[in-house]
Amino acid sequence: xxxxxxxxxxxxxxxxxxxxxxxxxxxxxxxxxxxxxxxxxxxxxxxxxxxxxxxxxxxxxxxxxxxxxxxxxxxxxxxxxxxxxxxxxxxxxxxxxxxxxxxxxxxxxxxxxxxxxxxxxxxxxxxxxxxxxxxxxxxxxxxxxxxxxxxxxxxxxxxxxxxxxxxxxxxxxxxxxxxxxxxxxxxxxxxxxxxxxxxxxxxxxxxxxxxxxxxxxxxxxxxxxxxxxxxxxxxxxxxxxxxxxxxxxxxxxxxxxxxxxxxxxxxxxxxxxxxxxxxxxxxxxxxxxxxxxxxxxxxxxxxxxxxxxxxxxxxxxxxxxxxxxxxxx
Numbered sequence: 062x063x064x065x066x067x068x069x070x071x072x073x074x075x076x077x078x079x080x081x082x083x084x085x086x087x088x089x090x091x092x093x094x095x096x097x098x099x100x101x102x103x104x105x106x107x108x109x110x111x112x113x114x115x116x117x118x119x120x121x122x123x124x125x126x127x128x129x130x131x132x133x134x135x136x137x138x139x140x141x142x143x144x145x146x147x148x149x150x151x152x153x154x155x156x157x158x159x160x161x162x163x164x165x166x167x168x169x170x171x172x173x174x175x176x177x178x179x180x181x182x183x184x185x186x187x188x189x190x191x192x193x194x195x196x197x198x199x200x201x202x203x204x205x206x207x208x209x210x211x212x213x214x215x216x217x218x219x220x221x222x223x224x225x226x227x228x229x230x231x232x233x234x235x236x237x238x239x240x241x242x243x244x245x246x247x248x249x250x251x252x253x254x255x256x257x258x259x260x261x262x263x264x265x266x267x268x269x270x271x272x273x274x275x276x277x278x279x280x281x282x283x284x285x286x287x288x289x290x291x292x293x294x295x296x297x298x299x300x301x302x303x304x305x306x307x308x309x310x311x312x313x314x315x316x317x318x319x320x321x322x323x324x325x326x327x328x329x330x331x332x333x334x335x336x337x338x339x340x341x342x343x344x345x346x347x348x349x350x351x352x353x354x355x356x357x358x359x360x361x362x363x364x365x366x367x368x369x370x371x372x373x374x375x376x377x378x379x380x381x382x383x384x385x386x387x388x389x390x
Contacts, residue, residue, distance in 0.1 A: 062108050063331065063356045065338050067139070067183065068234025069259050070213045074139050076331055077353055078111030079104050080265055080342035084126060085119035087288045088271075092344050094126065101130035103346055105137055107353060113237075113263070113340045115143035115187055116168050117155065124175035132177035140176060141235075141263075143187035143217060144168035158387065160190030162201035169205060183235055185215035189390040195223045196230050203231040215263070218388040221250035224260070233260055239388075240264035240337070242273060242311065242329050243295075243304070244379055245372045246389060256334050266379075267330045267339040268323055272296070272304060274348075275312050275322035279305065292384055294377035303376040310371060314364050320355075323348070327355035329368050 063076040084092045084100075092100075101112070112131075114123045124142060131138040144165055148155035172181060184205060186198055195216075205211040213234035216227060227233050236255055238247040240262065247262065255262050268274050270289055279302060283289040289296040295304055308322060315325045323341075330339050341352050360368070378385055 062353075065261070065335065067111075067261050067338075068213060069232065070234050072139065072182070072212075074111035074338060075108055075353075076338045077109070077327065077356060078113060078139075078263075078338060078340040079109050079349070080340035081112055081114045081123055081127060082118040083342040083344055085123035087118075088283075088344075089285065089287050091119065091122065092126075094129065097126045097344075098130045100344065100346060100349070101127065104349055105131075105134065107349065109349070109353070110137060111139045111141070111338065111340065113141045113265070115185075116172060117143070117146045117148075117187060120148070121171060121175050124172055128175050128177035135178055139182045140178070141183035141185065141215065142172050142176070142181055143185035143215075144172070145187035145190065145217075158188045158190045160186055160193045160195075160198035162197075162204075165198070165201050165205075169210060173210065180210055180212060182212045183215050184211040184213070185217050185235075185237060186219075187217050188387045189216075189219055189223060191390065195219070195227050199227045199230045199233075206231070218390060219251075220389045221254045223390060224251065224254055228258060228260075235261040235263050237263040237265055239266045239379055240330060240333070241267045241269045242326055242368050242371055243269045243307070243375045248333075252334065252337075256336055260336070262334070262337045264330050264337055264339045268326055268341050269295075273308060273311060273322055273326040275308055275315075277305065277308075292381045293379065294381065295375065295379060297377065300377035303374075307371050307374055311368065314360075314367065318358070320358060321351060323351060324355040324358055325360070325364075325368075327352060328358035328360055329365065331355070332360060332365065 215235040217237040311322045
């Protein structure tokens with residue numbers, strides 16, 4: 062197990078946490094509640110203590126699961142959740158981002174209620190509101206720390222300028238960005254700034270939304286109501302097949318080690334900087350155990366160099382056109 066601090070909070074977590082979104086939304090049918098709670102308890106028993114959710118994940122359904130799982134063992138779980146995107150619960154659609162204090166107040170009280178807790182360990186702005194200065198939103202979030210409802214603040218998918226401006230208002234403990242062998246935009250400016258200023262990078266989708274696990278093939282790919290087939294160009298058309306070919310390079314390195322592609326992909330992310338932690342998602346205990354075993358893998362310089370070449374060859378953006386307007390903001 063690798064343990065790393067969250068910002069300068071004095072709180073450390075297992076560097077391999079659990080992204081909980083897929084239990085409630087995005088990848089097909091949501092998990093049965095009893096099965097999800099059981100998996101969350103098993104994760105805790107295995108040493109996972111960093112659990113990531115958001116208001117957006119099932120419009121409260123995912124937070125409700127975590128509340129059911131951890132209300133009687135709250136001190137053992139480091140819980141991160143997020144606010145910002147707003148939408149329609151009935152149609153499960155998002156209409157925009159609202160970073161106002163009024164929306165934050167509504168969202169945090171709902172999150173506390175669903176999570177069955179009186180505090181949140183790490184509270185993120187899920188996406189920057191394009192109509193509000195980041196200083197205004199972070200200033201409002203800072204009040205939650207003063208009130209004891211939130212222990213630390215985080216931002217998701219912000220650029221370096223936004224992070225600097227936010228830091229001038231209140232310490233930022235963590236920045237969440239998509240970061241994987243296939244997605245390395247963060248390395249240009251944000252990762253170096255986080256390293257310099259003591260901010261933890263929480264790498265979401267470190268397995269490329271499942272692409273880097275080696276589980277997909279030309280004939281076995283996401284479809285139906287799986288959001289990857291709708292909003293992720295990397296999983297569509299010719300781009301999908303081109304990216305599968307790149308995954309084979311990861312699998313070759315994994316096979317030579319007697320490991321699997323997921324473990325190599327996670328080991329690569331964790332080796333980037335000592336301030337990086339990951340939150341791969343899964344709905345299966347076997348995958349969770351496999352992911353945790355990645356902490357025992359140290360890639361060689363040659364292996365890392367080979368993997369470093371892949372990002373430039375990836376076909377397709379990570380989100381559709383609308384989604385890309387909300388990242389690196």
